[in-house]
Amino acid sequence: MRKIYSLLSALILSILIGCTQEKKETEVSMKSTNTAKKTVVYQVFTRLFGNTNTTNKPWGTLEENGVGKFNDFTDKALSEIKDLGVTHIWYTGVPHHDVIRDYTKYGISNDDPDVVKGRAGSPYAVKDYYNVNPDLAVNVENRLQEFEQLIERSRKNDLKVIIDIVPNHVARNYEGLTNPEGIKDFGADDNISVEYDVNNNFYYVPNKAFEVPDFVNDYQPLGGEENALSDHKFDEKPAKWTGNGSRSPKPNSNDWYETVKINYGISPDGKKDFDALPAGFENEDYKKHFEFWQDKTVPNSWIKFRDIALYWLEKGVDGFRFDMAEMVPVEFWSFMNSAIKMKNPEAFLLAEVYNPSLYRDYIRKGKMDYLYDKVQLYDTIKHVMQGHGLTDNIPPIQEDLKDIEHNMLHFLENHDEQRIASPEFAGNALKGKPAMVVSTTISTAPTMVYFGQEFGEDGSENAGFGSPSRTSIFDYVGVPSLQRWVNDKKFDGGQSTKEEKSLRDFYKRLLNFTINSDALMDEYQDIHQFNRENTEGYTEKVLSFVRYSETEKLIIISNFNAENEYGFELQIPENIIKKWNLKEGEYQFKDQLYNEYSSTLIVKNKQAKIRLDVKPLESFILKLQ
Numbered sequence: 001m002r003k004i005y006s007l008l009s010a011l012i013l014s015i016l017i018g019c020t021q022e023k024k025e026t027e028v029s030m031k032s033t034n035t036a037k038k039t040v041v042y043q044v045f046t047r048l049f050g051n052t053n054t055t056n057k058p059w060g061t062l063e064e065n066g067v068g069k070f071n072d073f074t075d076k077a078l079s080e081i082k083d084l085g086v087t088h089i090w091y092t093g094v095p096h097h098d099v100i101r102d103y104t105k106y107g108i109s110n111d112d113p114d115v116v117k118g119r120a121g122s123p124y125a126v127k128d129y130y131n132v133n134p135d136l137a138v139n140v141e142n143r144l145q146e147f148e149q150l151i152e153r154s155r156k157n158d159l160k161v162i163i164d165i166v167p168n169h170v171a172r173n174y175e176g177l178t179n180p181e182g183i184k185d186f187g188a189d190d191n192i193s194v195e196y197d198v199n200n201n202f203y204y205v206p207n208k209a210f211e212v213p214d215f216v217n218d219y220q221p222l223g224g225e226e227n228a229l230s231d232h233k234f235d236e237k238p239a240k241w242t243g244n245g246s247r248s249p250k251p252n253s254n255d256w257y258e259t260v261k262i263n264y265g266i267s268p269d270g271k272k273d274f275d276a277l278p279a280g281f282e283n284e285d286y287k288k289h290f291e292f293w294q295d296k297t298v299p300n301s302w303i304k305f306r307d308i309a310l311y312w313l314e315k316g317v318d319g320f321r322f323d324m325a326e327m328v329p330v331e332f333w334s335f336m337n338s339a340i341k342m343k344n345p346e347a348f349l350l351a352e353v354y355n356p357s358l359y360r361d362y363i364r365k366g367k368m369d370y371l372y373d374k375v376q377l378y379d380t381i382k383h384v385m386q387g388h389g390l391t392d393n394i395p396p397i398q399e400d401l402k403d404i405e406h407n408m409l410h411f412l413e414n415h416d417e418q419r420i421a422s423p424e425f426a427g428n429a430l431k432g433k434p435a436m437v438v439s440t441t442i443s444t445a446p447t448m449v450y451f452g453q454e455f456g457e458d459g460s461e462n463a464g465f466g467s468p469s470r471t472s473i474f475d476y477v478g479v480p481s482l483q484r485w486v487n488d489k490k491f492d493g494g495q496s497t498k499e500e501k502s503l504r505d506f507y508k509r510l511l512n513f514t515i516n517s518d519a520l521m522d523e524y525q526d527i528h529q530f531n532r533e534n535t536e537g538y539t540e541k542v543l544s545f546v547r548y549s550e551t552e553k554l555i556i557i558s559n560f561n562a563e564n565e566y567g568f569e570l571q572i573p574e575n576i577i578k579k580w581n582l583k584e585g586e587y588q589f590k591d592q593l594y595n596e597y598s599s600t601l602i603v604k605n606k607q608a609k610i611r612l613d614v615k616p617l618e619s620f621i622l623k624l625q
Contacts, residue, residue, distance in 0.1 A: 037521060038514045039446035041162065041350070042086040043414055045473060046093050047120065047135055049073065049451060052488060054478050059119055059223035059464035062101060062135065065476035067120070070136050070150045077491040078157040084454065084504075085511025088348060088446075089154055090162040090321055092415060093123035093473070094147065096131045098171045098258065100222065106140045107177055113221035113230040114212045115172050115258050118465035118474025123164060124323055125171040125258045129308045131178045144178070151316040160318035162348055167305050167336075168327040169243030169259035172210075172236060183307060186262070189300070192238055198265045198273040199300040203241035210236035211250035213257050223464055245327075264332050265299030274298055277334060282364035286345075289338035289367060302332050306339050313340065319348025319369075325362060326353040333366030341367065350409060350446075363407045370446055373408035376401065377442075381412070381435050384541075384560050385426045391543040391560060395526040398442060410439040413450035415473050419459035422469035429456025429503055430617050434558035436507070437593075437619035438543055440514045441556050444521050447514065454507040455481035455500040509593050513621060522549035523579075530573050537568035542614065546576055553580055553624035555589060555601075559614040572601065572608035580624070582608065589622035597622075 050072020055065050081089060098111040099121040111121065120135065137143035154161050176185045190200040212232050215221075221230050239249035243259030247268075251257040265273045275296050281289070309320060320340075325333065333351075340347050349369040353362050356375060362368050372378075376397045383389025401408055412420060412435055421429040432453070440447045452471065457479055463472035471479055485504070487494035493501055514520055526545050531538045541561040547554045559566055582603050589610060591597040597620055601610040614620065 037516065037518075038440070038444070039088060039348075040086050040511050040515055041088045041090055041409070041446055041448040042081055042084070042159075042451065043090040043092055043448055044081075044451040045415060045471065046070070046091045047133065048471065048477065048479050049482070050077075050486065050489065051476075051478050052483055052486060054480070054483060056461050056463070056478050058462050058475075059225065060476055061119065062476050066478065067135050067476055069138055070132075070146045071138055072489065073150055073153065074489070074491070075153060075157060077486075077489075078153055078159060080491050082157050082159055084449075084508050085513075085515055086159065086449075087515060088160045088162055088318070090164075090350075090448075091150070092164060092321075094132050094136070094163045095123075095126045095165075096128035096133050097121050097123050098125045098127050098173065099133065099135055100227070101135065103134050103140060106134065108134060109173070109175060110229060111171075111173060112234050113227050114232055115234050116221070117258050118463070118472065119222060120474060120476050122258060122474055124166050124169075126166055127171040127174055128176045128178070129165075129170075130176055130180065130183065130311060148315060155316065155318075160348065161316065162319045162321055162350070163312060163317055164323060165305065165309060165312075165320045166323040167262065167332075168324045169256065169261050172234065172240070172258065172260050174260075180307075180311065183304075186301075186304060196263065196267050198263075198267075200263050201301050201304065202260055203247070203263050203268070205239040205241070205247065205249045208239050208249040210234055210239035213251050213253040213255070215253050219253070262301050262305075262328075263299070264301050264329050266329060272329065272331070274302075274329075274331060277331060277365055281334075282361070286338040286341040286367050289334045290342050293335045293338070298332075298335060302335055305332075306336050309336060309340050310343060313343050313347065318344070318346070319350070322349070322351040322368075325351035325366070325368070325371075326355055326358050330358075330361050330366045333362060333368065337367035359401075359404060359408075363404055368407070370407050370409040373397075373401070373410055373445065377408070377410060377439070378412070378417075381438065382425070385420070385431045385435050387562075390540040391528065392532065392540050394438065394442075394543055395528050395545070398524065398526065405443045406445055408443070409446045409448055410443070411448040411450070412436060412439060413453045414448065415450065415470070417450075418469040419457055419471065420453065421456045421458035422460065424469040428562065429458075431560075431562060432456075433503075433506060433617050434543075434560045434619050436510060437556065437558045437621065440510060441520055441547060441554075441621065442545060443524065447511070449507065449511070452479050452482045454504045455485060455496065456503050457481040506593070513592050517547075517552060517554075518549040519547040519552035519554045523547065525573075525576060527555075527571070527573060527576070531568075531571055535568050535571050537566060538570070539566060542566055544570060546572070548576075548580065554592075555610065555622040556620070557612060557614060557622070558619040559617060562616050565613065565615045567611075567613040569609040570612050572610070574606050574608075577603060577606070577608050588625040590625055592621040592623050593619065 050068030051066045053066025098116045100119045132147045134140045137146045186201040240260040242251040243256035246255045351368045353371045418425040420432040459471045460468045463475035463477040465474040484495035485493045544557040587601040
């Protein structure tokens with residue numbers, strides 16, 4: 001689902017820019033107790049990965065456009081993903097969500113196109129949390145076993161597995177077919193005569209029936225194709241609140257009308273019908289949080305989602321990506337995540353939270369491991385890539401987030417965002433190269449890469465629902481650049497272009513360096529502002545900083561300009577000279593990406609300078625030899 005807070009983004013950015021004037025030089029301690037090395041998450045849209053069909057007919061059926069399967073993630077495919085420099089794989093779209101295909105012979109009810117986005121359906125309209133998308137299985141009856149086998153293959157290839165949990169909403173027609181003993185469906189015990197009850201799973205509009213939205217811009221479900229259920233009607237009495245919080249029995253076409261909102265014990269007037277965390281509890285560990293909830297009565301929805309998470313942990317899943325976590329109270333996350341951590345202390349917990357004022361609460365009170373760094377680093381670096389932003393705006397972000405920098409996951413693409421190579425973003429995948437170097441090396445936080453990003457995929461296919469620039473998550477479609485690398489499931493790049501191979505090689509070099517570097521999990525200091533003020537020829541299109549540990553000293557520099565080369569004598573501040581224990585003399589630094597470029601740092605009279613010539617869109621990770 002699209003959730004971008006543009007105005008908030010602009011406000012935060014303006015505050016950060018203001019801070020720049022006062023902060024000449026930033027030094028941040030980034031020592032992490034969470035992991036010895038960087039983490040890299042590879043997000044893959046599961047049903048698209050192994051699809052070799054190139055038809056790409058708008059609104060095409062599975063038979064026409066093809067679909068990938070769990071079994072397409074062979075040992076060969078997984079080993080290649082691992083070798084890219086990946087530690088975790090996020091299989092997007094695994095839980096059984098609404099899909100416009102007849103699976104009734106397997107006991108699965110048909111889904112109504114009037115309340116489904118696309119033909120293949122949104123992965124964020126989950127219909128059954130205790131099973132998986134039938135499209136992804138070779139044998140639908142054994143779909144859960146096929147996913148369990150994929151978990152086993154992934155872990156055999158040293159990849160930890162992440163799947164989605166969408167706590168804020170479920171599909172309008174939620175229906176569990178394989179619930180474990182004692183588990184009831186959402187809403188099964190609800191009192192539907194009232195708008196709200198603390199133990200209802202949904203909010204209701206009493207005595208009103210749900211009405212399908214009036215679609216705009218000539219939109220028609222399935223592109224206008226006839227379907228027995230496509231009659232602009234959906235039987236829901238009484239109507240439930242819609243996923244984004246709309247209380248109308250007839251939501252707007254821009255609302256998340258395919259979903260219904262989950263009730264977490266917050267009344268319509270905002271009253272919280274559950275215990276608050278004690279003052280200072282943000283400083284307590286997950287064990288204390290777990291203990292706190294043991295003698296408390298919590299809303300039924302809390303228990304349902306906790307049980308879902310524990311079920312998948314038992315299946316071997318290593319962590320979760322939580323959709324729109326900030327729409328769910330932080331107290332629930334304390335309850336949920338502490339239970340997860342009690343079962344698996346190493347579980348990887350990643351959440352969407354786009355309001356910076358909530359970051360620390362969701363990390364410290366909610367016990368999240370990681371949040372998207374979207375409205376600060378991603379939005380800022382995107383502006384730089386597009387040519388109308390300044391690198392001057394990046395260092396203040398690190399200063400603002402220095403106490404939680406490890407928790408702010410970095411990315412340049414995901415299923416919600418435009419592809420770098422799309423005209424709507426940068427129009428050129430190569431513009432992602434300096435941004436990736438900065439994104440992966442500026443902090444100790446994990447990096448996330450979206451499948452196809454490493455080939456320069458542009459997301460230009462018109463799949464049906466929605467518009468190009470983002471690879472469709474709603475329809476059956478092929479991903480051309482990925483398909484060339486998949487090469488009839490040889491997974492060897494046999495059909496890839498020279499440019500695609502070169503770009504993937506860059507990603508492989510960069511990501512593998514990051515997961516093996518000591519310095520990237522230790523100290524950081526900005527040297528950009530120092531050089532902006534003191535170095536001739538150093539511009540707002542270049543960014544530089546240092547990363548260092550006892551065993552590794554790095555100077556990192558990136559040129560975001562796609563046309564101009566820059567040459568200058570980069571200066572290293574005196575305090576870094578002291579911390580690195582550099583005496584007067586010459587020191588060799590060598591680039592770690594391609595091992596071709598080297599330069600000499602000259603230390604003299606308490607000054608240190610290194611001559612650099614940086615080509616358009618070039619970056620160096622220079623290591624002290």
